[in-house]
Amino acid sequence: MEVKIGVQHAPREIVLESGQSAEEVERAVADALAGKAQLLSLTDEHGRKVLVPSDRLAYVEIGQPATRRVGFTTI
Template sequence: MCRAYGAVDRATLTVRRDIAVEVKIGVQHAPREIALESGQSAEEVEQLVAQALAGKSQLLSLTDDKGRKVLVPAERIAYVEIGEPSVRRVGFGTL
């Protein structure tokens, strides 16, 4: 597999695509919040945020459901909103 495409090996990607947790991150001095759907559990996201805010890491690093990384400097985090896991629905009958 080509490593140039985001340097992600699909065999080692452990993100669950059927269940997504919505995460909204408010950044100081930014007019808009960052919103993403993550395959990580709500507990994993909360643990990563707590570590960043406690000073154990300088960056909050989250992976969205498509394998992209979102990096936010820990000192710029205003708030983090973690939504409930939602199961993805497919088709027109699930509206």
């Protein structure tokens, strides 16, 4: 699923494809905003970790799970 993270004082947002469920991402964001964690830590589909300081989060947009299309279709 696609996750977009806005960071304060940064001109661009962070976009990653995460293998985590929407509930897992939401729980991690809630913990970071509640002060339970100093960093928002998410893992992308390739196993790379993205760490954002929780006090710098501007917004987090959680997309719908993407289904992979295989084959050819007519438009």
